[in-house]
Amino acid sequence: MIQKYPVGIQDFGEIRTNGYLYVDKTAFVYKLINEGKFYFLSRPRRFGKSLFISTLECLFLAKKELFKxxxxxxxxxxxxxxxxxxxxxxxIGHKEKGLNKAISDxxxxxxxxxxxxxxxEIISGKFKELIQKLSATRGKVVVLIDEYDKPIIDYLGENPDKAIENRDIMKVFYSILKDADPHLKLVFITGVSKFSRVSIFSDLNNLQDLTTNKFFAGCCGITxxxxxxxxxxxxxxxxxxxxKKWYNGYSWDAKTSVYNPFSLLSFFVQGSEFKNYWFETGTPTFLIKLAEKTQLYDFSEIEIGANALVAYDIQKLELIPLMFQTGYLTIKSYSPMSDVYVLGYPNNEVKKSYIEVLMAAYSQSDLGYGVVYVDKIRQLLEKGEIERLEGILNTIFKSLPYELWQKENEHFYHAIIHLTFSLLGVYIQSEVQTSDGRMDALIRLKDFVYSIEFKxxxxxxxxxxxxxxxxxxVPFSAENKKLVAIGINFSREKKKVEEVKWEEIKA
Known part of the structure; x- marks a missing residue:
């Protein structure tokens, strides 16, 4: 190990005292404190929010030696x-104690x-009393709230009534902050999601949202x-x-791009081995179920209006905003004129992992089976053994339960085909837009360029x-590779790939 990497360490004092690598983010801290007072920041898990909070705490405690x-x-x-x-x-133990008791304690x-x-006795009154008494005896108060949305996220999907109950508790709890302004030096609140921000902080209408603020796009993560x-x-x-392809690509302003700090540090700790470090720490089960329910599987280029980018209503959750907020999609571009964002997977780690989990869900198979067959497809195409492709594809479709075909065979056909070829990762561009139309799949390998069309x-x-x-x-005729057109026809009646043909196209 070349230097000490603070993997999983979120305490600023521990990092600075024990000689761990620290990427200086105090310029953002300085700007934050000098330009405002009430802030909210949304970032995915393991992106450095807690470390940013810890840095603020050490600064207001005047621990000068840590900032040398x-x-x-x-x-x-x-x-x-x-x-x-x-x-x-x-x-704080909200699951064990209940949210009211946990906050009170x-x-x-x-x-x-x-x-x-x-x-x-009540938590809003207790919160207000604590702020007033601290301000009277020790000066203006700094309020630092981390993972504000955890009591909601923990119950999404499995117990929505509890999520709503906790949202209402927090709304009352935070309601006192606006009137406490004279006693406050700074309020900084972080969370993964913004879906409940408006309802929770509706009384705190002076709260600045830094989530897509271009001046704070690099405050978490590594540029x-x-x-x-x-x-x-x-x-x-x-x-x-x-x-860069594996761990960079996250953006909240369509300009600044950052690496996932947890994955990047883990990569170096593990001897530079490319793995799914961030994804492995939390499988997005709820998002996968929501994707199945809404029949969405292609997340390569999603257009969404700025107002729709944030899902506010717990009782009407929207998949795409949630995927953005939780880090499975990121901003690829933004059009100020139309106020429209284009979203997509941030990098190989997220794309490969999410598609693999989604494919397992769609096919109702064990996680990991898809990678095996996709790798076989890759090997066949690398060798030019196209005649074996039909058998591999039908093996994949055979795993689908019969009742799925009865319900909506065409949808599952498109989903499994798309997910299968998307898992080829760096070798494939799925549904590439060209000047003359949209091709289903393009696969570029060492000796071959394949264009695949599904019928x-x-x-x-x-x-x-x-x-x-x-x-x-045609655009690949100068690459000195074999150009091969592959046609694949799927039979709805037989529920299988009925025909695979191919033809070498001369440049």
Whole structure:
């Protein structure tokens, strides 16, 4: 290991004291404090939100020694400290105690730390009393709330009534913050999702949302410049472009692109082995079920209006905004004129993992079976053994339960075909838009370029003719590779790939 990587460590003091690598984010901290007072930030899990909170806490506690050599060191008044109310809803025990009791106990614990006696019983009154008494005795209060939405997310899907109940509790809890303004120095709230932000913070209408703010797009995660500045030795020994394809690509402003810090650090800790580090820490079961319910499986280019990008209603959850907020989709581009975003998978890690899980769900098979067959397809295409492709595809379709075909065979056909070929990852572009139309799949390998067209109850010959008529392979004629058109026809009646034909196209 070239340097100490803080994988899973979210405490700023521990990182700085024990010599772990720290990517300086204090310029964002300085800007935050000097330009406003009430903030909200949404980022996916394991993206550094808790570390950002911890940095703010150490700063307002004036722990100057921890900031030596950082941007903010000579820009801060280290003689001034502020009392801090810091709460993380991921570890207050809301499931065991119930949310009301968990919040109440946490407020009592903070009050005891400052030798304050609280007389109020309800949590909103207790919160207000704690702020007022801290302000009166120790100066304006800094309120730091981490993972505000955890008591809601934990019950999505399995117990929506409980999620709504917890949302209503938190709405009352936060309602006192606006009137507490004279006693507050800073309010900073983080979470994964924004779906309940408006309803929870409806009384806190001065809360600035930094989620898609271009000035804070790099406050969490690691930019390319930061990677090259802090990982110079590591980059001499690894493929920089491969790292970018696997772990970069997250953007909240369509301009600034960042690496997933957990995956990047884990990659170096594990000896530069490309794996699904972030995805493995939490399978998106709820999102997969919602994708099945809404019959969505193609997330390569999703257009969505700015207002629709945030799903506010727990009782009417929208898949695409939730996938964006939780990190499975990211902003690829933005049109200010139309106020429309284009979303897509951020990188290979998320794309490969999410499709694999989704494919298992659609086919009702064990996780991992899809990769096996996809790898067989890759090997066949690398060798040019197209005649064996039909058997592999039908093996995949044979795993589908018969009742699925009875319900909606065409949908499942398209879903499994798309997911199968999308799993080829870096080798395939699925449904590539061309000037003359949209091809179903393009696969570029060392010795071959394949254009594949799928038909339903038609003919493989018609599919090949479409490839030729549209000139799908013409742009690749200068690559000194074999150009091959593949037509695949699927029979709705037989519920199988009925015909696979191919033809080499001369440049």
């Amino acid at each position: 050599g950082l941007y903010i060191e000579d820009k801060w008044n280290w003689e001034q400290t502020n009392p801090i109310i810091r709460m993380s809803f991921s570890n 946490e407020l009592d614990s903070i009050a005891n730390k400052y030798d304050i006696q609280l007389s109020e 390319q410049n930061e990677l090259e500045a802090h990982f110079k030795q590591e980059l001499l020994e690894t493929d920089k472009e491969a790292i 339903l109850d038609e003919s493989a010959e018609k599919a090949i003719q479409q490839i030729k008529d549209k000139g799908y392979l």
